[in-house]
Amino acid sequence: TLDLAREGDLQSFLRAAADARLLASAQDVAGGGLAVALAESAIWGGRGAHLQLSVGSSPSVELFGESPSRVVISFAPDRARAVRALAGEHGVPLGLLGTIGGDRLVVRLVGEGAAGAAEGRGAGVADEIDVHLRDLRHAWDQALPRALGAALAPGSAAMKGRD
Numbered sequence: 001t002l003d004l005a006r007e008g009d010l011q012s013f014l015r016a017a018a019d020a021r022l023l024a025s026a027q028d029v030a031g032g033g034l035a036v037a038l039a040e041s042a043i044w045g046g047r048g049a050h051l052q053l054s055v056g057s058s059p060s061v062e063l064f065g066e067s068p069s070r071v072v073i074s075f076a077p078d079r080a081r082a083v084r085a086l087a088g089e090h091g092v093p094l095g096l097l098g099t100i101g102g103d104r105l106v107v108r109l110v111g112e113g114a115a116g117a118a119e120g121r122g123a124g125v126a127d128e129i130d131v132h133l134r135d136l137r138h139a140w141d142q143a144l145p146r147a148l149g150a151a152l153a154p155g156s157a158a159m160k161g162r163d
Contacts, residue, residue, distance in 0.1 A: 002068045010069050013090035022079050022086065024100075029070035035063040035107070035129065037072045042105045043136050045074070051098035052108045059113035074100050106130045 017023045025045055029037040034053070042048055055062050075083050080096075087094040107129035108114075114128070 007069045009091050010071065013087055013092045014071065014073075016090065017073070017075075017083060017086055020082070020086070022075055022083050024074045024076065025072075026074075027072045029072060030066060030068075033062075033064035033066050034070070034072070037070075038107060038129075039105060039131075039136050039140075041072055041074065042133055043140055045100070046133065047100050048102035048104040048106070048133055049098055049100045050102065050104075050106045050108075052110060053097060054111040055109050055113035057112050059109065062113070072097075103133050104130060105133065105136060 014023075014026055018026075025041055027037045027041040027044070038049070038051065053062070073083070077099075084094055109128050
Protein backbone atom coordinates (compact mmCIF):
# COMPACT_ATOMS: atom_id res chain seq x y z
CA THR A 1 0.00 0.00 0.00
CA LEU A 2 1.02 3.60 -0.50
CA ASP A 3 2.60 5.21 2.53
CA LEU A 4 2.24 8.94 1.89
CA ALA A 5 4.95 9.89 4.38
CA ARG A 6 7.44 7.50 2.75
CA GLU A 7 6.46 8.76 -0.71
CA GLY A 8 6.91 12.35 0.48
CA ASP A 9 10.38 11.54 1.81
CA LEU A 10 11.33 9.92 -1.49
CA GLN A 11 10.07 12.86 -3.55
CA SER A 12 11.88 15.35 -1.29
CA PHE A 13 15.09 13.36 -1.68
CA LEU A 14 14.73 13.23 -5.46
CA ARG A 15 14.07 16.98 -5.70
CA ALA A 16 17.04 17.78 -3.47
CA ALA A 17 19.32 15.39 -5.41
CA ALA A 18 18.18 16.91 -8.71
CA ASP A 19 18.68 20.46 -7.39
CA ALA A 20 22.20 19.50 -6.28
CA ARG A 21 22.81 17.92 -9.71
CA LEU A 22 23.78 14.62 -8.09
CA LEU A 23 21.76 12.31 -10.34
CA ALA A 24 22.37 11.16 -13.89
CA SER A 25 18.93 9.51 -14.09
CA ALA A 26 15.86 8.49 -12.13
CA GLN A 27 13.24 5.92 -13.16
CA ASP A 28 10.19 5.03 -11.10
CA VAL A 29 9.54 1.39 -10.27
CA ALA A 30 5.90 1.33 -11.26
CA GLY A 31 4.36 -0.53 -14.19
CA GLY A 32 6.24 -3.82 -14.52
CA GLY A 33 8.35 -3.52 -11.38
CA LEU A 34 12.09 -3.37 -10.89
CA ALA A 35 13.08 -5.45 -13.93
CA VAL A 36 11.08 -3.18 -16.25
CA ALA A 37 12.45 -0.04 -14.57
CA LEU A 38 16.00 -1.30 -15.14
CA ALA A 39 15.22 -2.09 -18.78
CA GLU A 40 13.61 1.32 -19.30
CA SER A 41 16.60 3.05 -17.71
CA ALA A 42 18.96 1.21 -20.04
CA ILE A 43 16.82 1.93 -23.11
CA TRP A 44 16.29 5.65 -22.38
CA GLY A 45 19.88 6.19 -21.29
CA GLY A 46 21.39 4.18 -24.14
CA ARG A 47 23.75 2.48 -21.68
CA GLY A 48 23.93 -0.97 -20.26
CA ALA A 49 24.56 -1.93 -16.68
CA HIS A 50 26.06 -4.75 -14.64
CA LEU A 51 23.94 -5.24 -11.54
CA GLN A 52 23.49 -7.71 -8.71
CA LEU A 53 20.10 -8.23 -7.13
CA SER A 54 19.27 -10.36 -4.11
CA VAL A 55 16.09 -12.41 -4.60
CA GLY A 56 14.26 -14.44 -2.01
CA SER A 57 11.68 -17.17 -2.37
CA SER A 58 9.49 -15.07 -4.73
CA PRO A 59 11.84 -13.62 -7.36
CA SER A 60 8.96 -12.92 -9.74
CA VAL A 61 7.43 -10.60 -7.13
CA GLU A 62 10.78 -8.95 -6.43
CA LEU A 63 11.55 -8.48 -10.14
CA PHE A 64 8.07 -7.55 -11.40
CA GLY A 65 6.13 -6.46 -8.31
CA GLU A 66 4.61 -3.00 -8.64
CA SER A 67 5.04 -1.54 -5.18
CA PRO A 68 5.01 2.22 -4.57
CA SER A 69 7.76 4.60 -3.48
CA ARG A 70 10.68 2.96 -5.28
CA VAL A 71 12.99 4.57 -7.82
CA VAL A 72 16.10 3.42 -9.68
CA ILE A 73 18.65 6.22 -9.79
CA SER A 74 22.08 6.51 -11.31
CA PHE A 75 24.93 8.82 -10.45
CA ALA A 76 28.64 9.23 -11.03
CA PRO A 77 30.85 7.19 -8.67
CA ASP A 78 32.36 10.36 -7.21
CA ARG A 79 28.89 11.45 -6.08
CA ALA A 80 28.04 8.25 -4.20
CA ARG A 81 28.95 9.67 -0.78
CA ALA A 82 26.83 12.79 -1.31
CA VAL A 83 23.87 10.76 -2.63
CA ARG A 84 24.05 8.36 0.30
CA ALA A 85 24.25 11.26 2.80
CA LEU A 86 21.30 13.04 1.20
CA ALA A 87 19.23 9.85 1.19
CA GLY A 88 20.02 9.45 4.89
CA GLU A 89 18.96 13.03 5.62
CA HIS A 90 15.59 12.30 4.02
CA GLY A 91 15.16 8.89 5.66
CA VAL A 92 15.26 7.12 2.30
CA PRO A 93 16.88 3.66 2.18
CA LEU A 94 19.45 3.34 -0.58
CA GLY A 95 20.84 0.11 -1.98
CA LEU A 96 23.62 -0.01 -4.53
CA LEU A 97 22.92 -2.47 -7.36
CA GLY A 98 25.99 -2.11 -9.58
CA THR A 99 27.54 -0.04 -12.33
CA ILE A 100 26.40 1.61 -15.55
CA GLY A 101 28.14 1.11 -18.87
CA GLY A 102 28.51 -1.13 -21.87
CA ASP A 103 25.94 -2.33 -24.34
CA ARG A 104 24.24 -5.05 -22.26
CA LEU A 105 21.89 -5.08 -19.30
CA VAL A 106 23.16 -7.82 -17.00
CA VAL A 107 21.35 -8.51 -13.74
CA ARG A 108 22.99 -11.24 -11.71
CA LEU A 109 20.61 -12.77 -9.21
CA VAL A 110 21.82 -13.98 -5.83
CA GLY A 111 19.96 -15.50 -2.93
CA GLU A 112 17.36 -18.19 -2.34
CA GLY A 113 15.45 -17.66 -5.60
CA ALA A 114 18.52 -17.59 -7.85
CA ALA A 115 19.35 -21.20 -8.53
CA GLY A 116 20.19 -21.43 -12.22
CA ALA A 117 17.86 -22.38 -15.05
CA ALA A 118 14.25 -21.84 -13.99
CA GLU A 119 12.57 -24.23 -16.41
CA GLY A 120 10.33 -26.70 -14.66
CA ARG A 121 10.79 -25.20 -11.21
CA GLY A 122 7.96 -22.66 -11.22
CA ALA A 123 7.93 -19.08 -10.00
CA GLY A 124 10.14 -19.80 -6.99
CA VAL A 125 13.35 -19.28 -8.96
CA ALA A 126 14.55 -16.93 -11.69
CA ASP A 127 17.35 -16.77 -14.20
CA GLU A 128 19.92 -14.05 -14.58
CA ILE A 129 19.05 -11.31 -17.05
CA ASP A 130 21.60 -10.70 -19.81
CA VAL A 131 20.34 -8.82 -22.85
CA HIS A 132 21.89 -6.51 -25.45
CA LEU A 133 20.52 -2.95 -25.53
CA ARG A 134 19.68 -3.38 -29.22
CA ASP A 135 17.39 -6.29 -28.30
CA LEU A 136 15.78 -4.34 -25.45
CA ARG A 137 15.05 -1.42 -27.78
CA HIS A 138 13.66 -3.75 -30.43
CA ALA A 139 11.36 -5.47 -27.93
CA TRP A 140 10.15 -2.09 -26.65
CA ASP A 141 9.56 -0.63 -30.12
CA GLN A 142 7.82 -3.72 -31.49
CA ALA A 143 5.68 -4.82 -28.53
CA LEU A 144 2.59 -2.78 -29.31
CA PRO A 145 2.56 -3.43 -33.08
CA ARG A 146 2.97 -7.17 -32.40
CA ALA A 147 0.22 -7.15 -29.80
CA LEU A 148 -2.17 -5.28 -32.11
CA GLY A 149 -1.27 -7.22 -35.24
CA ALA A 150 0.67 -6.52 -38.39
CA ALA A 151 -2.04 -4.14 -39.69
CA LEU A 152 -0.80 -1.51 -37.23
CA ALA A 153 2.91 -2.08 -37.77
CA PRO A 154 4.88 1.05 -38.78
CA GLY A 155 4.90 1.40 -42.55
CA SER A 156 1.77 -0.72 -43.04
CA ALA A 157 -1.16 0.59 -45.08
CA ALA A 158 -3.22 1.07 -41.89
CA MET A 159 -0.53 3.33 -40.45
CA LYS A 160 -0.07 5.57 -43.53
CA GLY A 161 -0.67 9.17 -42.56
CA ARG A 162 -0.15 8.42 -38.83
CA ASP A 163 3.66 8.34 -38.87
